[in-house]
Amino acid sequence: MMLTHDDYTVGWVCALSVESAAAIALLDVRHEPLPTKRSHNNNYTFGRILDHNVVIAVLPSGRYGTTSAATVVTEMKDAFTNIRFYLMVGIGGGVPTKYDVRLGDIVVSKPFGKHGGIIQYDYGKQTGSGRFELTGSLNKPPQVLLTALANLDSNHFLGTRPFHTYLTKIIDKYPKFCHPGKNQDVLFEPHYEHLSGEDCSACHRAKVKVRRDRDFSGPVIHYGLIASGNRVIKHAPTRDRLADEHDILCFEMEAAGLMDTIPCLVIRGICDYSDSHKNKAWQPYAAAAAAAYGKELLSHVPLLDVELKSPTSPGLTETLEKLRSTDVEDDRSMLLAIKGKRAHGTCEWLTEDCRYMTWLHSQGSKLLREPEVNSGHLERLIVPNYLTAAMAG
Numbered sequence: 438m439m440l441t442h443d444d445y446t447v448g449w450v451c452a453l454s455v456e457s458a459a460a461i462a463l464l465d466v467r468h469e470p471l472p473t474k475r476s477h478n479n480n481y482t483f484g485r486i487l488d489h490n491v492v493i494a495v496l497p498s499g500r501y502g503t504t505s506a507a508t509v510v511t512e513m514k515d516a517f518t519n520i521r522f523y524l525m526v527g528i529g530g531g532v533p534t535k536y537d538v539r540l541g542d543i544v545v546s547k548p549f550g551k552h553g554g555i556i557q558y559d560y561g562k563q564t565g566s567g568r569f570e571l572t573g574s575l576n577k578p579p580q581v582l583l584t585a586l587a588n589l590d591s592n593h594f595l596g597t598r599p600f601h602t603y604l605t606k607i608i609d610k611y612p613k614f615c616h617p618g619k620n621q622d623v624l625f626e627p628h629y630e631h632l633s634g635e636d637c638s639a640c641h642r643a644k645v646k647v648r649r650d651r652d653f654s655g656p657v658i659h660y661g662l663i664a665s666g667n668r669v670i671k672h673a674p675t676r677d678r679l680a681d682e683h684d685i686l687c688f689e690m691e692a693a694g695l696m697d698t699i700p701c702l703v704i705r706g707i708c709d710y711s712d713s714h715k716n717k718a719w720q721p722y723a724a725a726a727a728a729a730y731g732k733e734l735l736s737h738v739p740l741l742d743v744e745l746k747s748p749t750s751p752g753l754t755e756t757l758e759k760l761r762s763t764d765v766e767d768d769r770s771m772l773l774a775i776k777g778k779r780a781h782g783t784c785e786w787l788t789e790d791c792r793y794m795t796w797l798h799s800q801g802s803k804l805l806r807e808p809e810v811n812s813g814h815l816e817r818l819i820v821p822n823y824l825t826a827a828m829a830g
Contacts, residue, residue: 440468440490445483447491447735448513448523448699450506452691455720456527457482457495459614459728462607464491477512486732488740492517496691502667503557503694510699521741522579522700526731528723529663529689529705530670530715532680533624537648538659538707540622540719543730544687546578546703547586547660553577555703557693558679559666575693579700585737586660586702593658599736601655603729614725617718624648624710627673631713640714656706656726661686663703665693673712687711704731 451457461467464484471483482493494513496505510523531538538544546554555575577583592598608615623637629644631637651657664685670676679685688711692703706723709715 440471440483442471442517443519445490445492445517446519446521446741447486447489448510448517448520449491449493449731450510450513450523450525450695451493451495451527452501452506453527453720453724454495454498456724456728457493459607459721459724460493460526460731462611462614462725463603463728463732473516477516479509479512479516487736489735489738492520502690503665504667505694506691507694507698510695514699522582522702523695524731524734525692525695525701525703526727527689527705528708528720528727529687530676530709530711531687531707532676532685533710534677534680536659536686538686539657540707540709541616541722541726542657542659542707543726544659544661544663544705544707545586545730546663546692548577549662549684552662553696555663555665555692555696556683556685557666558664558683558685558688559668575696578702581738582702582734585734588737589734590660598655600729600733603732604726607725607729614721616722621718623714625712625714627677627712636716636718637714658730659686663692663705664688665690670711671713671715673710676711704734
């Protein structure tokens with residue numbers, strides 16, 4: 438059976454095609470596409486993840502940032518009115534200093550202090566001392582997702598981490614998402630700028646920051662604040678200053694456009710260190726890791742029956758009621774009040790039509806007319822005849 442727009446209860450939003458590819462790779466079942474409104478520009482992928490029907494949207498190519506993200510989810514909200522919550526899943530730039538965030542790790546937005554999980558680092562005011570002060574705060578994730586986070590974190594504490602299995606399955610099936618190798622996780626000193634080229638082969642290894650080896654494999658999950666804004670952070674001193682001021686774990690460019698518009702949680706796989714040494718080598722693996730975590734998170738969200746929303750537009754309920762079966766006596770009185778009585782001799786031909794006479798003396802059947810026929814005169818003949826036949830019968 439083909440599903441409808443009303444059957445989808447989870448929205449999954451991505452900024453890049455590599456992120457949406459990772460999400461699609463995680464689908465347990467892929468569904469047939471559904472039609473979109475002519476005025477809409479979004480393109481969706483439909484499927485099922487565990488027990489949830491999920492609709493995946495990706496931002497237009499080359500159109501990143503908070504405004505583009507807000508435009509996409511606005512159309513999503515209009516098209517899928519039964520979506521309970523959204524997941525913004527993809528890659529981000531990590532802050533490696535305070536919390537030992539490394540490439541391939543996962544950062545999940547979580548309320549901290551006065552912030553709901555996302556802060557807009559480029560929205561605020563300059564103080565007299567020259568310090569940039571953030572103003573306002575964005576909404577926190579919905580309660581159902583915060584509860585799911587707590588349950589998931591409890592399982593991780595006990596050593597149960599299904600997202601590792603999900604991640605392995607993606608990599609086995611699509612090797613492009615494979616781990617680049619620990620030797621490719623290189624962190625340079627904050628004030629050492631990238632020299633040239635698309636990779637760091639020309640950069641001096643003496644400037645690499647030495648870190649202790651981890652005694653376990655696989656991504657580490659970090660919970661806390663994610664910074665969002667309309668410009669890419671690729672300057673380590675700026676990264677560290679903002680992180681120190683606001684306790685930031687990673688940077689990205691879309692979430693601030695969503696949090697006050699939809700109930701949303703943000704999941705980011707770390708693909709670089711928000712410095713001048715950025716490259717794309719870690720993007721596929723980081724996207725897959727974030728998507729795998731998103732799938733595990735959905736396993737902790739209870740499935741609810743979809744209940745269609747009652748019409749709320751003014752007058753809509755009344756209009757729908759008028760389309761139901763009505764009382765013929767009320768119809769006759771209203772008709773005569775509006776249009777008056779039938780002119781003598783008009784429409785008498787109808788009483789000689791065998792189809793009309795069959796309908797008149799039957800029960801439960803419908804009488805249809807050609808659309809171009811003037812219905813007013815016919816109604817003023819049919820209704821009294823029907824009442825007479827009903828009383829006689």
